[in-house]
Amino acid sequence: MKRKQFFDPYVEILDKFNRRGIVYVIIGMSGINYYAAKTQEIFATQDFDIFIKPTIDNVKKAISIFEKLDYSLMANEKKIEKSLIKKIVREKKTILATDPYGIAIELILTVSGYSFSQMRVDATIFNIKGVPVRVAKLSKLLMSKKVAGREKDKLFLRRYEILLKEKVKNNKG
DSSP states (O other), X not given: OOXXXXXXXXXXXXXXXXHHXXXXXXXXXXXXHHTOSSGGGOOOOSSEEEEEOOOHHHHHHHXXXXXXXXXXXXXXXXXXXXXXXXXHHHHTOOEEEEOTTOXXXXXXXXXXXXXXXXXXXXXXXXXXXXXXXXXXXXXXXXXXXXXXXXXXXXXXXXXXXXXXXXXXXXXXX
């Protein structure tokens, strides 16, 4: 049986980021899912979180890629205009990129508990379809969720703790 190919929009974006020299690290649930050993350990998420180095040049290059791929770009629920990029970077606003099919990617310029360089310094490189993908260290991803303290993060951390306990129990038996 011939294996079917499928389109993975995140790998395409990350390949373009790598080729343009955009400095990034995958975070949030998107990052945590890279550490899943099997599909039952993957958590659903509505978007894909990319923490990009918060510099004007880096943000401009990322925006340029999304524009070429026909994504709409918003920050603070307003369409991004070139004149606003300096302000977005200075205020470290999240940029939401959405394609015509509803795929959502968040370009994040700040996270709870860690600077960009702290998240990136010991990140793990995953090779996805020949594309190197830099993902923040799992312990930092979990700590960032704990520090954020949002209700959805607290619920996730409780579920994740149960998953880890079951994993340890199953490995002993």
